[in-house]
Amino acid sequence: MTKNTIADDTQTRIDYLINCRRTLHRCPEVGFEVPETCSLIERFLDELGIVHTQKYCKYSVVGYVGTRTDVPVIAVRADMDGLPVEEKTGLDYASEKAGFMHACGHDAHMAMLLGAARTLKPIEDSLPFRLKMIFQPAEESADSGARLMFENGVLDDVDYVLCQHVDGSLDSGCVGYAYGTVCSACTPIDITFHGKTAHATIPHKGHDAIAMMFKTYSGIQLMLSREIDPFENMVCSVGAVNGGVVHNVVCDKANMKISLRTFDVQVNDFVVDRVKLLAEHAAKELGGTVNYEAHMSAPAVVNDDFVVDCLKEAAEDIYGDNVRLVRPKMSSDDFSWFAANKPSVYYWLGIRNLSKWHETSLHNNDFMVDDDALLGGEKLLINTMYKLAKAIQ
Template identity: 35%
Template sequence: MTKVSPPDVARINDLVSVVQDLTDQIEPQLIEIRRDIHAHPETGFDVTRTADVVAQELERLGIEHQTGVGRTGVVGFIKGGRPGKTLVIRADMDALPIEEQTGLPFASVYDGKMHACGHDLHTATLIGIGSVLKTIAPHLAGNVKLMFQPAEETQESGARAMIADGILDGVDLALGFHNHPDEPTGTFSFVEGIANGSSDEFEITVHAQSGHAARPHHAVDPIVATAQLVLQLQTIVSREVDPMHTAVLTVGAIHGGNTHNIIPDSVMIMGTVRCQDPGTRDVIEAAVRRICAGLEASMRVKAEVNYVRGVPSMVSDPFLIEATTAAIHERYGDVMFKRQASLGSEDFALVAEKVPSFQLGIGASQEGRHDKLHNSDYQPDERCIANGVVALSLTAARILS
């Protein structure tokens, strides 16, 4: 991406026009970058090509940067003209293990991989934000870190890895953002308080004794025991969690047995637990372990539990909501609306544990379509890239004014 011309000093007082003009200059290039990344999706921490694209663009923009942060993350550094706070703005870079079905000319060239969550949009948007903020940096009071993160879609969190490598050292505030294909392009959204759910995963392997299906009394059947386990697990939320505390436990996979007439040695189930209250999180894990212990005693099996705590719930910072809303209203008018919290997880919550944070929703629906995230035919409106650049650049500039 080529550098844009710096605004003249007289015009910097009209910050909205300056940011919009700078964004208009680079929007076609940002769409090209997005389409290139979309065609070459990478998953988890294996985002080396995407990280190279980011590093090359930051180099062209004259933005100081560091690669290999959190294994494959990239961090850009923009120093303002006066001392002040340091703000992180974060975008995730990884794709999903989904076979793309869009038929677009820039569809994924890799089998079984697709940007079905819009992280290609996010990466291009943050490059654009970097371009705008670099141009107006002399007028900022404070500094910006651009956080290009791998592995948001995996249990092994890229945010955690980048935090471990010092991304939040000296940071005061953090902004994130996510496209929303169920919200009109040109609108923005926010969630007050607890914004989403924590995410924990479990694998339970029920070990027993194999035998002939016609002589079950000579075996110990893990399939029957597992069937009872699945039903018991479903009573945790309905009978042990406070009804006023949102939670869900879902068993997503069962694996066991290979044929009709053999009782197998073991059965394995996999599932997820989502909730918002930390106490509820503890209640559910304790109940899962207690039920498994009871299964061992009642069904003569061995229940091996692997319960992994993932990311916590994310809490929106009121000051950042107010600052972002004001900046968006200044440019777009009354297009910012309140969204309900969900139990979807987001590892930006790990950043929010450390510093005041807020994640902005950016409308991305195409007229006549009803797209959903994580869908093989997901086709967002690319205008959301420029909208995100303007909204977040203005927000950052106002926070660092």
């Protein structure tokens, strides 16, 4: 890639990226229900003269840049959904939807992909690759948007897939990458305990669902400390417990929600089965019953070494020594449904700027993205596609 092939009107590109991100940031939506976000993406693509479709999934958007048929098709995934979080950033472009926020940087992901499309569109006839833009809903959901789009054939014509995710633990101007398994599998577990009500002063006449739940909780902690290899990369976090309504009635229904993250399928299956057994035993011992649901919403993300090498080379062209080999993360991403089926790379773009605000983390209500990082992210997407195309040739 040379300056003769891409018009480098830096300020115009920066302004475009910031406008796209801030426009999208104001209207976060969650799950598959992202109609306003979808309409905005379609409007941006229409302005660029890019044909698009929603055929792979409701409120998804897919389009192409590049006209040649003798070149590799390289897809870039940008997730579209926000989170049910009340924004507390105080920004003048903060969320206009009460109770919802782009707290995971998906607004930045969409903006950088749009910026790359805008930059490449004028020279699409000469590109040594064809860019397939995949704007995907429901990355944060238990029901995966990526899985649905894959099942509907979104990768059928694709050779490689890229996914760039912002990272609040890396400074703006840095890139993180890793080989092999880079993100954990995610298995949500939902357990409902059923007992029998009684007056609080005669608890022996009832079957306490809360007691069943906390007996299970204690068993889980013992299992984690005594039945799992301490060197195993895994997390089993109880994120929600609910039961009872008033102080003077023995609770007859309680619910526990667990987030299980693992790198190894055998460990995942062991924990799922073991927690089920603990819950069943606790319920039976206290005279109740249990409903148990567990399903893997996303497998682990596994990078392809060849694609990582191309990404690393492309990043070093732009960021020099600020390209870092980082540890895998226990967070999950349904990009894994793409990575499991096509050679792919999932990497991290630094967006922390401590000279502007304190350090903020993904999924927090004060999460911030440094706009100064956006142009580098756009350039990195473009340069990685060029590196891939050249390496293939």
